[in-house]
Amino acid sequence: MTTTGLRGGVARATWRDYLSLTKPKVISLLLWTTVTAMFMAARGWPGLWLLVVVSVAGFMSAGSAGVFNMILDRDIDLKMARTAKRPTTSGLISSRDAAIFGTTLQVLSFVMLWVWGSPLAAWMSLAGFVTYVVLYTMLLKRHTWHNIVLGGAAGCFPPLVGWAAVTGDLNLFAWFLFAIIFFWTPVHFWALALMIKDEYREVGIPMLPVVHGDKLTVAQIGLYAIYTVVLSLMPILLHEVGVIYGLSAAALGVWLLILSWRLYKHVFAGNKIERKVAVPLYLYSMLYLAILFVMGAVDRIVFAHLG
Numbered sequence: 001m002t003t004t005g006l007r008g009g010v011a012r013a014t015w016r017d018y019l020s021l022t023k024p025k026v027i028s029l030l031l032w033t034t035v036t037a038m039f040m041a042a043r044g045w046p047g048l049w050l051l052v053v054v055s056v057a058g059f060m061s062a063g064s065a066g067v068f069n070m071i072l073d074r075d076i077d078l079k080m081a082r083t084a085k086r087p088t089t090s091g092l093i094s095s096r097d098a099a100i101f102g103t104t105l106q107v108l109s110f111v112m113l114w115v116w117g118s119p120l121a122a123w124m125s126l127a128g129f130v131t132y133v134v135l136y137t138m139l140l141k142r143h144t145w146h147n148i149v150l151g152g153a154a155g156c157f158p159p160l161v162g163w164a165a166v167t168g169d170l171n172l173f174a175w176f177l178f179a180i181i182f183f184w185t186p187v188h189f190w191a192l193a194l195m196i197k198d199e200y201r202e203v204g205i206p207m208l209p210v211v212h213g214d215k216l217t218v219a220q221i222g223l224y225a226i227y228t229v230v231l232s233l234m235p236i237l238l239h240e241v242g243v244i245y246g247l248s249a250a251a252l253g254v255w256l257l258i259l260s261w262r263l264y265k266h267v268f269a270g271n272k273i274e275r276k277v278a279v280p281l282y283l284y285s286m287l288y289l290a291i292l293f294v295m296g297a298v299d300r301i302v303f304a305h306l307g
Contacts, residue, residue, distance in 0.1 A: 017087045018101055021070055022063025030158045032290050034058045037159035037177060039297035041166035043304035053116040054165045058158060060109035061125045065132040065154065067102030071095050072137050076203045082196075117165035124164055128157030145208045148193075152185035159293070173240040176231065177293075183227040184289055187260065190221050191282035194273045218260075218267045221281075225260040229253030232292060245299035252288050259284055 035055060038046040070077065070088045074095065077083035087093040093101075106129060113122035136151025159177040164170055190208055193200065194217060197209040209217045232249040235241045259281040266277045 013087060013093050013097075017092055021067045021087060021093065021098055021101065022059070022105070023066035023069075024059075024063070026066065027059055027062045029286055029290065030062050030155060031055060031058055033177070033181065033293050034158040034162040036293040036297045037162035037174070038166050040177075040293075040300050041163040041174070043300045046166050050117065050165060053112055054121070054162060057109040057112040057117070058125065058161060060105040060112075061129055061161075062158070064102045064106035064109065065129045067098055067105065068133045069137050071098050071102070072133070073141075076205065079203045080199050082199070113161070113165065117161075118168045120168060120170070121161050121165040124157050124160040124170075128154050128161070131157070142205060145206050145211045148189045148207070149186055152189065153182055155185055156181040173235055173238060176235050176238070176240075177296075180228060180231050180292070181289065183224050183231055184285065186224040187221050187228060187256070188282065188285040188289075190217050191263070191278050191285065193217070194278050195275060195282075197273075214267045214273055218264045222257075222260045222264050225256050229257060235296075241296055241299045242303045243299075244302060245296050248295035248299075249292060252292055255284065256281075256288050 035051065038051065038054060070086055073083075074088050077086050077089040083089065088095060088098055106126075110122050110126055113125055131151065132154035136147060136154055140147035140151045156178040159181070160170055160174055163174040163177070193207045194209050194214060197207060200207045201210045208220065229249075232253055233246065236246045236249075263277050263281055267273065
């Protein structure tokens with residue numbers, strides 16, 4: 001595509017096109033874990049100004065990571081039907097302008113968190129950005145099926161940002177929140193990867209279903225689902241949460257394991273992956289994490305008032 005074409009595309013770009021670069025649908029769950037972690041850390045209302053600052057800065061930081069991901073993966077996105085119309089692939093927004101936009105978002109986010117949150121919150125946010133852009137997108141995604149396991153750590157930083165913004169430090173419970181998301185991520189992402197593995201295969205991305213097939217993938221999903229449920233219950237032993245969170249985590253975990261088991265049985269029975277068995281796990285995994293974190297916040301608020 002010529003430079004003239006790119007310039008013409010940039011002239012037609014709207015704020016909606018720039019917003020789409022930030023992957024707002026992906027960010028929504030990240031922000032949810034950030035905000036609920038703030039309520040957990042504060043054991044109540046963290047304050048309106050801090051809530052607004054961290055939410056906006058968190059969106060900007062995660063959005064910046066999405067922008068650079070689109071820039072770096074432009075060649076891949078051009079070959080995939082579901083991503084071919086992204087502003088960076090269509091030429092609507094040039095890589096140069098996208099980079100300026102992404103850099104601006106990241107700088108503003110870091111400054112906002114440093115000034116109105118805490119320096120630790122700013123560094124945690126930047127760490128998430130670097131993990132996603134450098135570790136996942138640049139180093140792992142195209143070279144190993146472990147990409148989503150290690151690179152998925154990028155999505156674990158939001159609760160640390162929220163916690164650090166409130167308290168200025170990170171305790172063991174905050175790191176358990178990190179660990180829960182770390183082991184939850186493969187369950188969530190591989191359920192999706194099973195459904196779109198042909199797209200990954202066509203562009204040469206070594207996602208687990210592409211490299212080792214469906215059986216190993218569903219076995220790994222089941223294993224990580226067990227890890228997730230066990231880790232979700234560990235904060236009870238730390239006396240950081242009580243019965244409200246405990247019962248919720250147990251109930252949510254049982255259904256996560258059931259859906260993982262159904263997918264496992266379906267594949268090991270010799271059936272091909274069907275959306276009707278993969279989609280429920282993919283969708284529920286998002287609901288699982290959202291409810292788990294909100295119940296953690298409710299539990300700590302309730303028992304803070306009772307105690």
